[in-house]
Amino acid sequence: MLAETDIKDRYTSTNKNFWFKNMPTCKDRQFGWESNNKSVLFVNHGKTTLVDSLLKHSGLLGNGPNVCVMDSNELEKERGMTILSKVTSFMYKGNRINIVDTPGHADFGGEVERILSMVDSVVLVTDATEGPMAQTKFVLTKALQRDLNPIVVLNKIDRPTSRPDEVDSELLDLFMGLDATDKQLDYPILYASAKQGWCTKSLADAQEYIKNPPSDSQMGSLLDTILEYVPHPESVGDLDSEPFRMLVTQIEPNSYLGKCYLGKIQSGRVRVGDQIKALKPESGSNNQEVSKITKILLKRGLLTEEIEEGIAGDIVLVSGLKSASINYTLCSPSVTEPLPFVAVDPPTVSMSFGVNDSPLAGREGTQLTSSLIRDRLLKEAETNVALNVVSGNSSESFEVRGRGELQLSILIETMRREGFELSVSPPRVLLHKDSEKNLVEEPVEEAVVDVDAEMAGIVIEKLTKRKGEMKKYLEVADKVRLVFEIPTRGLLGYISELKNDTRGTGALTHSFLRYEEYKGPIEKARKGPLVATGPVGTCTSYALNLIEPRGKLFIRPGEVVYPGMIVGEYNKDSNDLEVNPTKAKQLTNIRTVHKDERVQLTPVQPWTLEEAIAYVNPGEKIEKERRRF
Template identity: 50%
Template sequence: MQIRNIAIIAHVDHGKTTLVDELLKQSGVFRDNQRVSERVMDSNDLEKERGITILAKVTSIVWNNMRINIVDTPGHADFGGEVERILCMVESVVVLVDAAEGPMPQTKFVVGKALKIGLRPIVVVNKVDRSDARADEVINEVFDLFSALDATDAQLDFPILYGSGRVGWMSDSPNGSRDQGLAPLLDRIVEHVPPPIVGDGEFKMIGTILEKNPFLGRVITGRIHSGTVRSNQNIKALSPDGALVEVGRVSKILAFRGIDRQPIDEAHAGDIVSVAGLVKATVADTFCDSSVDEPLKAQPIDPPTVTMTFVVSDSPLAGTEGDKVTSRMIRDRLFKEAEGNIALRVEESSSKDAFFVSGRGELQLAVLIETMRREGFELAVSRPRVVMKKEGDDILEPVEEVVIDVDEEYSGAVVQRMTLHKSEMIELRPSGLNRVRLVFLSPTRGLIGYQSQLMTDTRGTAIMNRLFHSYQPHKGEMGGRNNGVLLSNEEGKAVAYALFNLEDRGSMIVEPGDKVYQGMIVGIHTRENDLDVNVLKGKKLTNMRASGKDEAIKLVPAVKMSLEQALSWIENDELVEVTPKSIRLRKMYLDPNERKRRGKSVNLYEFN
């Protein structure tokens, strides 16, 4: 059976995973009476909760006696490393573009990578049934984007399809027939996508996806570059620089069949399979026959732009809610994560209790922290910081391209706020329905925590998308948080009476009955300075009978922060304490005398 390998790439929420759902249904993968969950490829709990794809995944369908391997990819720029590494597995890409939004930053990023390695795309204008669809304009924008990315003449001669992945139809025109379902897309894949280019010689394969299986151990997925691999065959793994990683035996070969994987006895060049049997090899290593000495060349991955410090929790409540609290456990978990995620970098610090974790953005790191807390970890993490570069005497910082779609009435507030963050506006154009599209070049520093501020400024009507642009000279100092914090000066449980009396001082972030300790942040001060307060102080009891209205205290609801909001809200001298049950904010130094001596500007875990 002939093989075609293809990836579906697009910006977040343009419909990649939904389209894969329909392809699986219409190609006969599921029984007629089988109950199938929505976004069946998003199997991770966090993916289902957030409605996003975090990990690239492979599925396979058969169409007209041809096997089509399809790779579903993430849309967020934070998980761009997943997209970069899977492009070497495929011979073409389906570029999915929203009929109303057009090409967005992540579209530009992944399309640029695909064009650079010579892939010829198929363009699908999705969601043409939207009321604000503008399919013809979007195609012109896609062509302009391809031209700007130095596409060849062959790449610019791309097939175009229009349709709706959710409803499950494709056609050669926006108003074409809907009777054929997704058959036009599958036929176009068969016609347009070339067969896999296979090399001569013995078995070779680059590992692109790593996972742990409770029965098989380490399982590596990749496309076989040359030769044949068989069960029980002796193979070895070579690092990208050619060093021997390990020698082992293939215990199992798994082929993708629909959303399942089935064991097979042998696999041939061009197919995408999973191989088990090795215990040390990881992503970007070359898996090959024992006689091979030269590794395959892996695609380079863009470096991380944001770093955070993961610290062993030293709070008085440490160990009360989680069972994984030691530095060794945290270290092992972080390095295990870095093995399978090449866009993540983990480094040890001079302190045995602190680790530097660098990634593509706050979302990527927040997903890692959320995953760890669900596994039972307790730890503290610092505010995200950008990764600076030094060239000669110049300090360079990462700058991102930011696209904000907003109602016209709020555009002035957005421009004003972005200017305060040292941003430069490079484009302003109407996008229909009384909305405008603003494009900025902004330092990553100024964007940390800006999402929640943008929602406040625009009453929740703005949509922001970001993408790494380049490293540029340092833009100078930026203003930080305007408010100080209210700090607990005692350890115990917060009391409603004390919180009620402190409401004039600021907004509370703890509720009655919450456990607090000295140095823990319990509220947001109305002024710029920090203030130590007592939230344990109860009402003095007397022998006088109180009236009912004196006892009924009505508190203003506490401010609740998500993990991402907490990470971006804290300052350099503060930490977010994360446990399986709680998210607490605290000062880095809990003792007030130590805090005064160290000062606000000092960060114990800054890079050397």
């Protein structure tokens, strides 16, 4: 058995061919990291933190205060959530373990679905207090359908409110409800505190660790369980006689190499300089690109290293092709049939992205034209299989279809930081028409809300008005869990409302269930807007002081407004009220500027993009600029 230092030396040496030819490929293991706790705004689940502990245990990450190092994207760091799938690897007891860290939120389920084709098992990380959530069912269904045998980790076991025995029973009920096989039901359970960096097979040992936390990472139990329970990769045949085949599951742009294609090598071997071709997912397609491999890259810890050869079972990045995309098969020239791929669930929500045509357009952004917006959206759809881009109602707008508000708002924010100015419509749900039954169907989701008992009433009332149907009322630890089946339309804009109703303590997770008959219109309880009139100009304290008694203001003195801009919310009814926020105080010989009284306005609460998306009605738009919206 090679020591870790020997492995590191072999990797950094130029004799990389020797290492891969003599590597025990039957011991290569791939497994995916999935988390059931999908709270949208308030909870960090510990899945990525658990990966940090594994990297520390393997010696590839120092013992300093590293927090969610796999979340390298700027938005991921700001929001404390995983948005993009990440891949890394390390050696343990002579075995290469490839970790795939995936997003936890339901809106990014497409990242989970396409990555499942690369893994041999799933580590299902479950909060020991909250238990299985709505997203757990989605993740577990996809994993069980691919005959993957899960490993269950009850995380946050050190919390005083943890209830491991009850959560274990809830998970077993979930497995049985999803028709898991006897082998899949025989899953191992481990107890962990990702934050403290330990994991154990025994609940008694976990209680001891809680009393006396270890000084260094103790993840050996989890790694040993992976070696014991994760099956060897499927038979890949002889490395020299079988042709090279790899399914592209992710594209990573590189300023020097161009497009790098990530995937698991299914058979054969590939070397730098080999001639390969890209097959479209459609069988029999004649449009094939042929090129040479320029680089082969391997993820190890937090580094990406060049290697000379990849063999079956490896998860690698290859460069050299230009036109390949997600679900393409990279293969030897002799291969004629593409590899099968996992089809992702269709989108359920759409928004219109268009050119910013307001009077303030072009003041802050640099990417302003419809052609630039179209190219950027098509580029995003190429790498994000859960997004679809179609032509809009005009030549300067495009309909972007995705899984939910959060996914689309992340795209808007990303484009804003790249210098784009956008005009965005409110989200709408994609309906299906059943021609046989002559019915219009809409997507229905399972929504799980955890709230304090005294706030359950207002949540039940609001979700019922949104056409929700309560299925369960459970007491979980010190909270109440409400399980609803509700149309996707009913959840649009509800997150911010839940936050206000529960004073920030409520948590909502949801996942797609099925399509059902359209349940009728849902009233959107919103008061009328205060709409600016007059010329384009700067708001004055004098004008806002006169307007404030009429409603809640969204703007501050000194901001530039234009006719038709929503500047506040009317406090009386749902009708629009036109106001002039640029009106200045008229000066006379008696009333001079020096005699102005001090104006005190109510502080304006800043909006998040998700709150703005939830607020706007059909016929209204959000103007997204570089520094404001």
